[in-house]
Amino acid sequence: MKRRLLLVSNSTLHGGGYLDHCQQNISHFFGKDVKRVLFVPYALHDRDAYTKTARDKFQTLGYEVDGIHEAPDPVGAVRKAEAIFIGGGNTFRLLKSLYDNKVVSEIRRRVLEDGVPYMGSSAGTNVSTISINTTNDMPIVYPPSFSAIGLVPFNINPHYLDPNPNSRHMGGLREGSMLLVEGNKATLLGTTKARLFTRGKPSVEYDPGSDLSFLLTH
Amino acid sequence: MKRRLLLVSNSTLHGGGYLDHCQQNISHFFGKDVKRVLFVPYALHDRDAYTKTARDKFQTLGYEVDGIHEAPDPVGAVRKAEAIFIGGGNTFRLLKSLYDNKVVSEIRRRVLEDGVPYMGSSAGTNVSTISINTTNDMPIVYPPSFSAIGLVPFNINPHYLDPNPNSRHMGGLREGSMLLVEGNKATLLGTTKARLFTRGKPSVEYDPGSDLSFLLTH
Secondary structure (H helix, E strand, O other): OOOOEEEOOOOOOOOOOOOOOHHHHHHHHHHOOOOOEEEOOOOOOOHHHHHHHHHHHHHHOOOEEEEEHHOHHHHHHHOOOEEEOOOOOOHHHHHHHHHHHHOOOHHHHHHHHHHHEEEEEEEHHOOOOEEOOOOOOOOOOOOOOEEOOOOOOOOOEEOOOOOOOOOOOOOEOOOEEEEEEEEEEEEEEEEEOOEEOOOOOOEEEEEEOEEHHHHHHH | OOEEEEEEEOOOOOOOOOHHHHHHHHHHOOOOOOOOOEOOOOOOOOOOHHHHHHHHHHHOOOOEEEHHOOEEEHHHHHHHOEEEEEOOOOHHHHHHHHOOOHHHHHHHHHHHOOOOOOEEHHHHOOOOOEOOOOOOOOOOOOOOEEOOEEEEOOOOOOOOOOOOOOOOEEEEEEOOEEEEEEEEEEEEOOOOOOOOOOOOOOOOOOOOOOOHHHHHHH
């Protein structure tokens, strides 16, 4: 499997600028071959302003950004994307827009079959997993399903704060942490630990640098 | 309209026992005529244990409790209920179970047409409004709709904590506060202020005792 994912918990970290805390990881991840990144701003209301924010940041890293909402055909835009970045905001609004624009399965196909690198931040990390069942966001709109893009076979709770004994979710990414997935290898990156929840087992803390590949095999 | 509602933000308040902080309001609300309360424990997984908790508390106040899940026919149980109490837990689980058991419209009919008193706590307050769009809970299951019982024409966010400038929800009930609705009269009760959000207007704080009847007329 060609899958390459960079799943970031949060886009800004205590006072830093947009994506500052993970910019080296972004440059590493997309590398020199990628020239243009398809940005999906569906999680926020003002798509133009959001795309400008992403574009300004990515240009400092040497990448051009295309907003998916600027393309006449969103599915076509996914079909020819070199790289995909889905930004944060409201997870329900994001997933509903992904379904409304019929790009869920095409993004999955491009990432899992064609190896197009996928970066997600916050809500964009949530929708990369099997479902949005572990979002902290308010359900401001009703998506046709809670099933998501399904690039990994577990759930992630971005902005993870406190252990909740009633929760069954699979993983908590604290602010400052991110998950790098390359094929069947998963590595925890960033500056904070992450917490793994597995039903029927005690939760476990993992340090940055930990190999979490076992999460990809069930 | 005969509607009588007691909508409580939270069932336990900083260290107190279950429903201790609002027990006088409960006695006032159900009064002497009500003998039995139909309890809806759908928001928690262990319905028997939850019903026992409610039963033990209500017995100290002079009311018998029937768990709706103990009845062979939930719709029939609603049809003959003297009073209804929907407890808190996970709002998504609660609303899905209400739909699965086909009791949403029957509860609405009994409360709005027959004047059966309705008490809600937390998730039970959420589902009494027009929709669950302002819940803080995790979407652990997928209900067939976010539309709720619709006993009032606005949203409530129980356990309200912080102003969120991106939110459009209509009202925040802080822990310790509750809303009493009698026909077309609404009164804020409890020990904490509540905050009203209206789209396009500045949010407004209301003290306990405030008349909020204007919320019922739009």
